[in-house]
Amino acid sequence: MDDEDLLKLDNQICFAVYACAREITKLYHPLLQPLGLTYTQYIALLALWEKDGVTVKELGRRLYLDSGTLTPLLKKLETSGYLTRTRDPEDERNVRIELTPQGRSLKRQACAIPEKLFVQAGVTAEEAANVHGQMMELLRRIHRQDEA
Amino acid sequence: MDDEDLLKLDNQICFAVYACAREITKLYHPLLQPLGLTYTQYIALLALWEKDGVTVKELGRRLYLDSGTLTPLLKKLETSGYLTRTRDPEDERNVRIELTPQGRSLKRQACAIPEKLFVQAGVTAEEAANVHGQMMELLRRIHRQDEA
DNA sequence: CCAAATTAAATTTTATACAATTTAATTGTA
């Protein structure tokens, strides 16, 4: 394969993931708007519903996001009353994120979202699992390279 | 499967695509920096190297991006001397994008990028084709739903 | 013990993204 084709193939693969991610985000928009959440805020809350009381660093590691993105996002969610940000007295460099009762109760409303989304996108369980596996494999490999 | 599990699955799949797209962008950064290009600018140029003389609308359709994103991006590439933006005399609502000789010559430098990236990410041709197929299939399906 | 190195957040800067609105040009139709 020559450079010309490689440039096209490259375009197709990386671009496909990139465009797909944006289209997924757009699909979420009408479902998240009634809750007053953006997609990134929803992703952050999903992580916190599974485990909160974590530091910004730890949350960022799980979401592949750094403080430059998380700090303003978490401040917004704090203003909305969904979580608290507290300096850890043990080590004041760390900021711990705790969900408030309102933050926890949002989960009940969010539970309706995935089903709506799967139906809307017409994605089967097999396809979902397949895509998930492949993306995670690629993600891990890329991230390792990215760190090195 | 209960709502709780659905929420987790949803989290995993959509998040995997979303995080993967961002990690890919980061992987490109050191390769694009010497050319003075961002990832989105690179993607736009890839599309234009395949076919230029198109309207902003047509380019946006191919990239899944709207004028809100493309207008400032194309203005930057125009300032850099890589393309021209001209109102179509036939229909002045349309703005046509044409590559300049400098814009075309950038392609030769960009030819080295895909190979470097594949090697760096350790992605095989099979895996690449597999991921690509799945993403395009998902992309098409989601986009159809998104339009409806 | 203490200065240097390290670490975690926050901040700053630049560049996307996209929804919603506006502007200007064109088209369709009564």
Add this chain to the structure above:
DNA sequence: TACAATTAAATTGTATAAAATTTAATTTGG
């Protein structure tokens, strides 16, 4: 032909993202 509807870009406002820098706290080596 007027004029409403449609269309393409541009603009506006909000929210990400990430690189680079800064600040403050902690750790570590001499």
